[in-house]
Amino acid sequence: MNHNSNTLFVILISVILSAVSSSCIREDVSGNTPQANFESLWRIIDEQYCFLDYKNDVYGLDWDEVYSRYSKRITSDMSDYNLFEVLSEMVNELRDGHVNLSSGYGTSQYREWFDAYPRNFSDSIQSNYLGKDYVITSGLTYQILENNIGYVYCSSFSNGIGDGNLDYMLKEMELCDGIIIDVRNNGGGNLTTAQKLASRFTNEKVLVGYMSHKTGPGHSDFSTPAPVYLEPSNGIRWQRKAVVLANRRSYSSTNDFVNCMKNMPLVTIMGDTTGGGSGLPFTSEIPNGWSIRFSAAPMYDADMNQIEFGITPDIHIDMSEEDILRGKDTIIETACDFLKKNR
Template identity: 40%
Template sequence: MKRCISILCTLLASLFLVSCSTEKEFTADPYANYDTLWQILDRNYCYFDLKLPEGTTWRDLYHKHRRDLRPKMTTDSLFLIMTELLAELKDGHVNLSSTFNLSRYWKWRTEGPRTFDAELVERYLGEDYKIAGALAYKALDYPDEGKREIPLGYIRVASFNSGLSDGNVSAALNRLRDCDGLILDLRANGGGQVSSSELLARHFIDKRRHVGYMSHKTGPGHNDFSRQIPIYIDPLTRGTIWLKPVFVLVNQGVYSAANDFVLRLKGLPHVRIIGVKTGGGAGLPMSSELPNGWGIRFSASRTYDTAGKDVEFGIEPDIKVEGELKRTDEKDLFIDASARLLTVWIKAIKKHLKK
């Protein structure tokens, strides 16, 4: 409930702050549109202290790119200049949209070593896996190795954009109930709906849990923020809850709502995050409109972990896996490492319980 209240506060605050831009009359003037774009972000964007190039102010960037404008320039040229301004922020949640293009910043998922290969994942899933909404799952077999000594479940969560219900999650977990542990593969999950992320996370907790904080813009100043509001997640009242060992497999492609999912599960006693640092994207995006009708989306609130650390640049795994996938690889070293280490952990737990 508090999460909903805080999001509502963010919506109300942002609507108040950007209302001046949406009430402007239509104009195609490149200078007016550029100035409006710059001002919307100047008043409402939440990560200037983290994103601006060192030794540079937002005003500096205004002048740097505005000098490229021309009175009768084409819409494509104007779009490009605006995109270059936005690219300075290196934020995957900052997008300019028009009828002919969408600007985007995707280096958070493309830079760094190659840590995900969809074809390798398909090889591990085989042909007999099941699909429950956005989840693809099966009891894990290894190519050419047969059943593992300790049965493990594998769930591929490719996106939080697709439909996902408690019924989907409960169905998958029930059908994996004979497994002693579970690998949740979130790699390359670029996010989607926060509600779907939270829905999935609730199936792995048995009591109310404090998972972090958020704060939203309260005024036009770059440092005008609300106090940090606690974020809680509540367990299910109906449905299947999984409290056996879980490895959440992540990489730099885990962003936005997927990063939020990792934040919610990190620190649980039966969960370990494994892989490489997530891509981040912890800002709650909001939208506004330019005088020419183009849309602008931007990060308008900040998310922190329980220690108060901003997670915009990602979340470190509990267990880091070194290495890189090659296009000629026949096995996924990240799934292999997860299965091997999860098996070791489960054996240690069983040994401890026998004492």
């Protein structure tokens, strides 16, 4: 091989190596490998999820230890489906039903936050109380029970509730001895809608809690908690005793609603601890396009207690098996008795 041939050969090899190197660099930059996706998800949670210190205090969660344990399960040749399974298990270490990893295979969810508790609601038994002449308007179902207690069921805050609808409903119930607002199995929706309903139960501006925001990647990097107030409605407001019914499936903006109502002097919360999930949601993506959603702005009650993981009722009561067999709702019955005695 002559000098020119050697020169051409060296140039050719250099070009090939450069091309290979460039393709490797492009793949690394895109980061779409099992390891890169794992690293990305772990880091997003490490820097943005706002309850790592709280979880460490409650049950000893060590997010660095989680990294060490799960990184050993990541291999370069694992399938996307197996990767999704492993990453789903990792986020479930947070024990937070409001953390969801979404992919083409489905959406992960930690279900113990409600499956480990009594259901405390039956729509078939509820129909025994509603009868046949109940009213449905703007996501609210209501009836005046035979014992002259107003009963309002709000299954979701996803639908807007009109001020006119609320005025008419409360006017219809003005002679009732008390009112029940049932938000069991209400998975949330629009926070403004929840606050609109709560504003019908106060005559003055009320401090209902505080909110912080993430200010940095550290687990304790938060802004100073800012107060959150609820203003009274300009429409008809309820002036008698009221009971709010909740269960573990009352979460997200319903959790906020229960928190607001707990600050009202004439309102009693009854049933089971709520499902939590008040923090403002944060959504991000890992390199392969899967999305991760979780709370990134912690919320507190008026006494600076965390409300992300549920609000304890003033009176805890479960539906009894005996009442269920009789077609009775123990929680509704207890609320009616309470309102009759305290009207």
